[in-house]
Amino acid sequence: MKEASPSFLKKRSKKLLQRFAPRWAASGPTRREADQKFFGSFFQKRTFFPAALLLCAVLPLFGDNSDRQLGLEFAATLTLATLWNLLAGYAGVVSIGQQAFVGLGGYLLFALVVFAGVPALAAVPVAAVACGVIAIPSARLLFRLRGPFFAIGSWVLAEVFRLAFAQISSLGGGSGMSLPIMSILAISHSRPDRLLLFYILSAALALATTALVVALLKSRFGLGLTAIRDSEPAAASLGVDVMWLKQVVYVVVASVTGLTGALLFLQNIRISPDSAFSVNDWTANIIFIVVIGGIGRLEGPLIGCLVFFGFRAAFADYGAWYLIALGVLAIAMMLLAPSGIAGLLAKKSNQKASGA
Amino acid sequence: MISWLDIIVQGILVGGFYALFATGLSLIFGVMRLVNLAHGDFIILAAFVALAIVHLTSIHPLLCLIAIIPLMAVLGYVLQRGILNRTLGKNILPPLLVTFGLSIVIQNGLQLAFSADSQQLPMGNLTVASVQLLPGLNVGLYPLGVLVTAGAVIFGLQMFLYKTPLGAALRATSDDSTTIRLMGIDNRHIFGLAAALSFAVAGLAGVLIGGYTNFSPVSGPSNLLFGFEAIIIGGLGNLWGTLIGGMILGVAQAVGAEINPGYQVLAGHIAFFAILLAAPRGLFPRMAA
Numbered sequence: 108m109k110e111a112s113p114s115f116l117k118k119r120s121k122k123l124l125q126r127f128a129p130r131w132a133a134s135g136p137t138r139r140e141a142d143q144k145f146f147g148s149f150f151q152k153r154t155f156f157p158a159a160l161l162l163c164a165v166l167p168l169f170g171d172n173s174d175r176q177l178g179l180e181f182a183a184t185l186t187l188a189t190l191w192n193l194l195a196g197y198a199g200v201v202s203i204g205q206q207a208f209v210g211l212g213g214y215l216l217f218a219l220v221v222f223a224g225v226p227a228l229a230a231v232p233v234a235a236v237a238c239g240v241i242a243i244p245s246a247r248l249l250f251r252l253r254g255p256f257f258a259i260g261s262w263v264l265a266e267v268f269r270l271a272f273a274q275i276s277s278l279g280g281g282s283g284m285s286l287p288i289m290s291i292l293a294i295s296h297s298r299p300d301r302l303l304l305f306y307i308l309s310a311a312l313a314l315a316t317t318a319l320v321v322a323l324l325k326s327r328f329g330l331g332l333t334a335i336r337d338s339e340p341a342a343a344s345l346g347v348d349v350m351w352l353k354q355v356v357y358v359v360v361a362s363v364t365g366l367t368g369a370l371l372f373l374q375n376i377r378i379s380p381d382s383a384f385s386v387n388d389w390t391a392n393i394i395f396i397v398v399i400g401g402i403g404r405l406e407g408p409l410i411g412c413l414v415f416f417g418f419r420a421a422f423a424d425y426g427a428w429y430l431i432a433l434g435v436l437a438i439a440m441m442l443l444a445p446s447g448i449a450g451l452l453a454k455k456s457n458q459k460a461s462g463a
Numbered sequence: 464m465i466s467w468l469d470i471i472v473q474g475i476l477v478g479g480f481y482a483l484f485a486t487g488l489s490l491i492f493g494v495m496r497l498v499n500l501a502h503g504d505f506i507i508l509a510a511f512v513a514l515a516i517v518h519l520t521s522i523h524p525l526l527c528l529i530a531i532i533p534l535m536a537v538l539g540y541v542l543q544r545g546i547l548n549r550t551l552g553k554n555i556l557p558p559l560l561v562t563f564g565l566s567i568v569i570q571n572g573l574q575l576a577f578s579a580d581s582q583q584l585p586m587g588n589l590t591v592a593s594v595q596l597l598p599g600l601n602v603g604l605y606p607l608g609v610l611v612t613a614g615a616v617i618f619g620l621q622m623f624l625y626k627t628p629l630g631a632a633l634r635a636t637s638d639d640s641t642t643i644r645l646m647g648i649d650n651r652h653i654f655g656l657a658a659a660l661s662f663a664v665a666g667l668a669g670v671l672i673g674g675y676t677n678f679s680p681v682s683g684p685s686n687l688l689f690g691f692e693a694i695i696i697g698g699l700g701n702l703w704g705t706l707i708g709g710m711i712l713g714v715a716q717a718v719g720a721e722i723n724p725g726y727q728v729l730a731g732h733i734a735f736f737a738i739l740l741a742a743p744r745g746l747f748p749r750m751a752a
Contacts, residue, residue, distance in 0.1 A: 201559050203500070248736060251743040252695070254555045255498035259691045260739075263732050266688065270729040281725075386684070391567050398560055427571035434568040441560050442549055 163310040175302040179374060181416055182309035186316045186367045187389065188396045188408035190360045193320050195394075196403030197332040198356040199339060201254075204261030206390050207245075207268050208238050208361045210383030212368030214272050217378055220290050221278070227290045231369045238365025239358055246354045246361075262386065269384035283379025291376060305374040312370065316363055321405065332356070336403055387430075395437040401449025410448045469600055474717030476602060478710030479610030480675070483668035484690030485697075485705045486616060487661035493700055494637045494657035495551055497558050501566035503687030505662060508569055509535055509669025510678050511577055513584055524584040524674055531666045539662025540655040547658065548651050566683060573680035586674035609671050613709070616664060617702045633657060685728070692735040698745030707747070711738070 166178060187205070194200045215234035219225040225233065245264060252260040273281040295301045323329045331352050334342035343349050368389075372378045382388070392415065400411025415433070422429040444451055488502045499505075512534070513527040550557035592604040624630040636643045636653040643650050672678065672686070689712060697708025712731050719730020738746065 195556065199555075201556060203559075203563065248740060251739055255492075255496075255559055256691070256695065258500070258559055259498070259688065260695075262684070263688055263692065263735065267729065267732045267736070270725070270732070274723075274725050274729070387567070391563070394560060394563060398564075402556065427575045430571045431568050431575075434564045434571070438546070438561050438564040438568070441557050441564070442546065445557060 159314060163307075163314065172299055172302055175299075175306040177416075179302070179306040179309040181412060182306070182313040183367050183371050184393070184396065184415070185313045185408055185412045186309070187364065187393045188400070188412055189313070189316050189320055190364055190367075191390075191393050192397045192402060192404075192408050193323070194356060194360050196397065196407070197324070197329075197336050198353050199335050200353050200357055201258045202261040202357075203258050203386065203390055203394075204263070204265035205360075205364055205393065206384045206386050206388070207261070207265035208242065208364040209368035209371070209389040210265070210272070210380070210385075211241065211268055212238050212365030213372030213378050213383045214278065215365070216369040216373055217278060217284065217286060220286060221284075227286065227294060227373055231366065231373060234369040235362050235366035238368075239362030242358045242361030246357045250350065250354055250357075265384055265386065269380045272383070273380040279379070281380060283377060283382070285377045286373070302374075305370065309370055309374075312363075312367065317405075317409075319363075324405070328352070328355075392433075395433050397447075398437045399440050399447055401447030402445070404446065404449040404453070407447050407449045410452075414448070468597075470717045470721050471714050472596070472600065472602055473606075474714030475710045476606035476610050477713035477717065478693075478706070478708075479606060479613040480668065480672050481689045481693045481709030481712050482613040482706040483609070483616065483664060483671065484686050485693040485709060486613070486620065486702060487664040487668070488687070488690045489694050489700070489702065489705055490620070490664070491657050491661045492694075494633055495640065495654045497547060497551065498562070499547075499661070500559060500562040500687065501569060501683070502562075502661075502665060502690065503685065504566045504569040504573075504683030505535070505538075505665045506669040506672065506686050507678055507680065507683040508573065509666040510584065510673030511573055511582070511680075513670045513673055514577070514582055517584060524586055524670055525589075528667060528670055531670060532663045535662040535666030535669075536659040539658035539660075539665075542662075543655045543658035544651060548654055551654070566687075570680050570683060577680065579679060579681070581677040581679045582673075583677050584670065584673040590674060605675060609675070612667070612671070613706060616667070617706055620660075620702060629656070689731070692731065695745055696735060696738050698748035701745075701747045701749040704745060704747030704749070708745070711746075 163182075166174070170178065187209070191202070191205060194202055194205075212234045215237050216227070216230045219230035219233055220227050249257055249260045249264060272278060278284055291301070295304065324333065331342065331347040334345065334347055335349055335352065339349060368383070372383065375382075396411035396415045397408055398411070399414050400409065401407030418433060419429070422432065440447055446453075484503065484506060487506075488499060491497050491499055509531050513524050513531055516522070516527045516530065517524050546561065547558065550561050586605065590603070590605045593601040594604055594607065595601050622630075624634055632643070632648050632653055633656070635646070636648070636650050636657075640650045640653075643653070668686075689709075692712050693705050693709035695708070696711050697704030697706070712734065715734035716727045716731040720727035722730075742748075
């Protein structure tokens, strides 16, 4: 076929394209489209944030102290889950060491209050910024480890923090310490008022974090992240600076994680190395929540949190059994429905849409 | 002078344990790029199974190895074929999250079965016996035996991987698990065998560490971290490097403990990060990550 001219080839390829292109297009929505379809009607609608804000504002009017406690715990958990989802689900950075920054945020708050006499509430944002600053060299070090080894490396870093804080005797050493009572009373003399304030702050943080992630994903930056999620080599070949993007996300997430930690332990009044740097509380549970809810999906953490808190309320009396059941559920989810409950729901809504 | 020599020698001996933890971890990563976050918990699981056998039959813990090594190998094979093979692919998330889930399930399962108490396997006189290397320098016979065992396991694995047809199949699967299927080898079976080997070593490591230090249902993760550090210090894919990595980690911990008992584990972690900073591919790299 010597005579096969370039123009013939061109014609031929055009024909081929015409033949196959519609089929590609009809092969179903891409993940990005499916996402937009689903959370488009969930987070991006102008009604979501006002509705959520209203819900958060109205809830404490009806609740007592324990409801507020539960509410702020829910909000803090949702924040941590949203952050871990951004890290693992979008940036492809699987960290098992986020407790490093929860604990660091908490301990920095205590250190600022005890050593520098900073008012407790003012110390919260300072601790967050400091966490972000400390995360920069941490990122430089940890990102030398690729993929799965990064995960274990991040865990080692969290252990270093835990063991190091356990050696600082002025912060209570291994047994931990309490915040000076004066610094607590300076916030408010009434415990219900303090709880209400912490609840409002945690709820605001959860909403702001969700808004941050939505805004981030809608930006050019987020386009790069979504590309990394879908295919890392493809993203790199199109000029996305994968390593830089990952490290930026890691640092931002560390800072907000530190903020959450500072708020959590301010509310808790007591801190100890084991509670501050607990892999179970701040990472294992969070991972289960994100996996069950739907990893790499915006609404995943919220769905996961609802499942987790429901599960906990129902089975908390069963102690270890409850963690086993949660672990088994997460494993089953990862194997059978890797996109979690959110993915299953999206599939259903897509089927409905295409069936109609 | 002799006291520092003593500390370093003790540290080197402890390295044998870390090399054993690392070997199983390294093996399955080498063959199927799987990082088993529950590896440390499976080591502790083996120690608890040995404890149960000792309580039931009152035989010596080392005799339990006859049962535990094959049991763990079968567990590894079944787990790999039943669950872990499904998680393998380009995405690193599924294997990490599934093995992390397993880790939590094992820890809590052991807590239910054996309570949260610290335990130790009764090794009898074995752990107190010592030999004199130099005047004034005594080393424990037990950790020395463990170090020799670790060396023997690594030597045996090297022989197996480089001198036997099955070893060649494992290495070929490591190189390209798709092409190997064209050669008529079932890569799923090979993955299962690699996991069986890894778990067999974990079983051995579990019984040996269980007779040396206290362990509890939550001791698993620290074993994982020590094994991982030994691998990274020594250089990925180099089993002898891993043995030296384990020794370096052991020495760092021993030196840290000498300064302040609270610094023992911390010093090991810091040495790990220092080496990662200086030589990101480890001291004796062989394979690209």
